[in-house]
Amino acid sequence: MADNWRSKLITAGVARSPNRAMLRAVDFGDDDFEKPIVGVANGHSNMNPCNAGIQPLVDRAMDALREAGAMPQVFGVPTVTDGIGMGTDGMKYSLVSREVIADAIETSVNGQMMDGALVVGACDKNMPAGMMAIARMNVPAIYVYGGTIKPGKWKGEDLTIVSAFEAVGAYSAGKMSKEDFEGIERNACPTVGACGGMYTANTMSSSFEALGLSLMGSSQLAAVDPEKADSAAESGRVLVNAIRNNIRPRDIITRKSLENVVSLVMATGGSTNAVLHYLSIASAAEVEWTIDDFERIRRKVPVLCDLKPSGRYVAVDFHKAGGVPQVLKMLLVNGLLHGDCMTITGRTIGEELEHIPDEPRADQDVIRPFNKPMYEQGHLAILKGNLATEGCVAKITGLKNPTITGPARVYDSEKETMDAIMAGKIKAGDVVVIRYEGPKGGPGMQEMLAPTGALIGAGLGDSVGLLTDGRFSGGTWGMVVGHVAPEAFVGGTIALVEEGDSISIDAHKQLIELHVSDEELAKRRAKWKQPEPRFKRGLLAKYAHLVSTSSKGAITDGFDN
Numbered sequence: 001m002a003d004n005w006r007s008k009l010i011t012a013g014v015a016r017s018p019n020r021a022m023l024r025a026v027d028f029g030d031d032d033f034e035k036p037i038v039g040v041a042n043g044h045s046n047m048n049p050c051n052a053g054i055q056p057l058v059d060r061a062m063d064a065l066r067e068a069g070a071m072p073q074v075f076g077v078p079t080v081t082d083g084i085g086m087g088t089d090g091m092k093y094s095l096v097s098r099e100v101i102a103d104a105i106e107t108s109v110n111g112q113m114m115d116g117a118l119v120v121g122a123c124d125k126n127m128p129a130g131m132m133a134i135a136r137m138n139v140p141a142i143y144v145y146g147g148t149i150k151p152g153k154w155k156g157e158d159l160t161i162v163s164a165f166e167a168v169g170a171y172s173a174g175k176m177s178k179e180d181f182e183g184i185e186r187n188a189c190p191t192v193g194a195c196g197g198m199y200t201a202n203t204m205s206s207s208f209e210a211l212g213l214s215l216m217g218s219s220q221l222a223a224v225d226p227e228k229a230d231s232a233a234e235s236g237r238v239l240v241n242a243i244r245n246n247i248r249p250r251d252i253i254t255r256k257s258l259e260n261v262v263s264l265v266m267a268t269g270g271s272t273n274a275v276l277h278y279l280s281i282a283s284a285a286e287v288e289w290t291i292d293d294f295e296r297i298r299r300k301v302p303v304l305c306d307l308k309p310s311g312r313y314v315a316v317d318f319h320k321a322g323g324v325p326q327v328l329k330m331l332l333v334n335g336l337l338h339g340d341c342m343t344i345t346g347r348t349i350g351e352e353l354e355h356i357p358d359e360p361r362a363d364q365d366v367i368r369p370f371n372k373p374m375y376e377q378g379h380l381a382i383l384k385g386n387l388a389t390e391g392c393v394a395k396i397t398g399l400k401n402p403t404i405t406g407p408a409r410v411y412d413s414e415k416e417t418m419d420a421i422m423a424g425k426i427k428a429g430d431v432v433v434i435r436y437e438g439p440k441g442g443p444g445m446q447e448m449l450a451p452t453g454a455l456i457g458a459g460l461g462d463s464v465g466l467l468t469d470g471r472f473s474g475g476t477w478g479m480v481v482g483h484v485a486p487e488a489f490v491g492g493t494i495a496l497v498e499e500g501d502s503i504s505i506d507a508h509k510q511l512i513e514l515h516v517s518d519e520e521l522a523k524r525r526a527k528w529k530q531p532e533p534r535f536k537r538g539l540l541a542k543y544a545h546l547v548s549t550s551s552k553g554a555i556t557d558g559f560d561n
Contacts, residue, residue: 028071036115036243038065038236040074041105041130043121043146048081050123050201053192053223054146057232058120061144064236065118070243072118072236075108077101081123082473083161083195087418087450094125095471096444096543098280099556101129102136109137116243118236122146122194122223127204128277134213134249135285140242141249142344143214144235145205147223148315149193154180159188160196162309162473165449169457172422176457193223197308199473202315203270204277209324210264212252212343216352220319242344253285256338260328260349262294263336266301266378267327268318269311272393272472272482275380276445279553291382291391291551295510298378301336303397304368310397310477311374313366321366322356329356330370383481385513386521387493387503390485390551392467394507397477402507404465404479405515406431407500413437414446414470421454428463431503435494436531437470438487439554443535443544445483449473452480465505467512469494469550481505481512485551489530496524 020033040062044054058074065072078100085091101121109117116139119130127143134141152159167184170176194201208214215238218231258278265274275294282289304327306312313321331337332353339350360367368374379397384390396402406429411417417434420426437446448470455464461478469487472480486492493514497503502515514521535541546556 026073032071035069035071036240037112038070038072038116038118038239038243039109039112039114040065040072041077041108041117041119041121042074043077043079043126045079048079048084048123049149049189049192050081050194051079051121051126051146054120054122057144057146057229060229060233061118061120061236064233065240068237068240070116070240073112073114077104077121079121079123079126082447086165086447086473087414091446092442092444092540094444094447095439095554096539098125098129098132099543100539101126102132105130105133106136109133109139115139116239117141118144118239120144120146120232122201124200124204124273127201127208128280131208131213131281132284135253135281138248138250140239140247141213142235142239142242143208144232145208145214145219147193147221147225147228148202149189149196150191150222150224150316151196151314152187152190154183154187158314159184160308160314161188162195162197162199162449162453164188165453166457168450169421169454171457172454173458175459191222191224196314196316198269198271198305198315198318199309200271200273203265203268203274206268206324207261207265207270207274210260210328211257212341212349213249217323217325220315220323222316238345241346245346247342247344247346250285252342252344253281253287254341255287255289257341258282258287258289259297260337260341262297263301263331264324264328266298266380267304267331269303269305269307269374269379269397272380272395275393276471276483276550276553280555283553283555283558294380295382298380301331301378302370302373303375303379304330304370304373306366306368306374317366321364322360325353325356326360326367329353329358330360333358334370381507381510383505383507383510383512385511387467387512387514388484389493390549392481392484392512394481394505395472395477396507399462399479402479403505404431405502405504406465408433408497408503410435410497410499414448414451417451418454421451421458426455426460426464428460431465431467431505433494433497433503434466434468434470435488435497437468438489439547439550440544441487441489442470443540443547445471445550445554447471447473448482449476452476452478465503467503467505479505483550485549487550491525491528491530493521495528496521
């Protein structure tokens with residue numbers, strides 16, 4: 001048992017008896033005061049399919065924790081679901097919820113001086129939030145993913161929630177019948193579970209396997225399958241062993257393990273949001289890590305998996321093909337994974353992968369052989385230039401040529417952009433600029449799945465560039481560049497772009513450039529005035545006041561930065 005307040009309870013006698021009296025009211029007996037107390041952070045919510053299947057996993061984990069000799073104490077945490085909030089003001093709360101959830105877990109675990117934490121979540125921000133809290137608290141902890149949704153079906157095609165967003169653009173452009181439009185909407189989400197491609201939820205859950213703080217092979221299991229609940233129970237048993245052996249998160253979250261994570265994200269074609277979230281997780285763990293480290297890893301790791309959004313397959317297909325363990329083993333044997341990194345089981349990641357074959361099975365094509373990758377280099381490129389001096393993130397999978405130079409079509413909000421797309425105002429060759437949607441300006445960096453989905457559906461995904469100081473959904477693909485920093489609200493160059501200006505996006509050269517002279521930009525800057533904050537009170541106002549630049553993870557506790 002870790003050294004904590006309860007060891008003092010046992011020895012302090014009369015002075016501490018009121019504390020013990022309160023615990024007796026929640027079923028503690030005399031012998032239970034010597035058992036480790038494990039906080040179980042429960043993200044269950046019937047508001048969304050991502051989190052609606054979590055309660056049975058929590059129940060199994062609680063039973064396993066008790067059987068292993070711990071005293072589990074459950075508490076709830078909030079969740080915001082991007083797919084429901086997308087395209088509305090509710091989306092402003094999505095990234096903000098990452099900080100709220102992390103703070104809630106830290107408050108509950110540290111406020112009651114718990115010995116360990118088992119965090120259960122499913123939607124996009126549940127995962128980074130939980131890991132940020134785990135890194136901050138540094139008590140033995142494990143993450144249990146709520147599981148992925150199974151694919152929907154319409155006329156023989158696999159569907160995900162992104163299918164519905166892309167159908168909006170296709171139907172509006174006259175490229176889809178009403179029957180197919182309605183059929184996709186009604187069939188896209190057939191079960192509970194998080195969005196089914198290698199979108200943000202599955203990107204983060206798979207990365208936790210690579211990090212060493214989730215069980216190997218657990219991240220791509222379907223939420224409704226019995227093996228998902230079995231893995232939750234096993235996670236509880238593993239955590240109790242970690243508590244007894246004092247295996248702590250900061251023993252696991254290191255610079256080398258973060259390199260493993262980014263290698264896995266690149267190899268699987270993961271979400272742009274992984275950049276933002278791992279900057280924040282590294283900060284919480286006090287590990288030196290910058291946006292440039294992502295580019296360093298990208299250049300040497302190929303994309304090995306043919307997964308949605310730009311590929312063909314979904315998460316359950318990936319799991320059947322060997323999943324994360326198979327990809328990690330391929331990276332290991334090819335010198336792209338640090339096999340000596342510790343995991344929560346007490347074994348190294350190399351030891352966890354001993355029984356995995358060096359190459360994927362020949363009877364599947366979800367995971368490519370190492371010498372026949374989807375792409376020779378990773379897909380998340382860090383671009384810099386006068387439009388983003390701190391950097392930005394380009395997702396370049398699914399593109400024949402990830403370069404474009406074209407006239408700027410400038411909008412000061414996502415809504416304005418969506419109206420223009422639906423009205424047919426965006427043409428091939430344009431570069432769409434969406435600004436004042438950054439961490440402070442949005443506030444909250446809304447995801448742009450609605451406009452990018454509409455562009456894809458309208459057949460413009462390869463021929464239109466889109467850049468923003470906001471974010472993109474993990475379901476986004478195309479010529480898209482997000483996290484432009486500095487953001488417009490603080491006077492970044494993106495605030496100075498005018499309609500018709502020429503902009504170049506060149507992923508080959510890691511360059512994003514506004515073709516306007518320094519003299520002209522200086523004149524524009526002299527005229528620019530910071531707009532009034534969109535919110536003056538409440539959570540969004542507080543967030544906007546505290547939040548850092550996206551190039552440092554959009555964190556709210558970086559007071560030394």
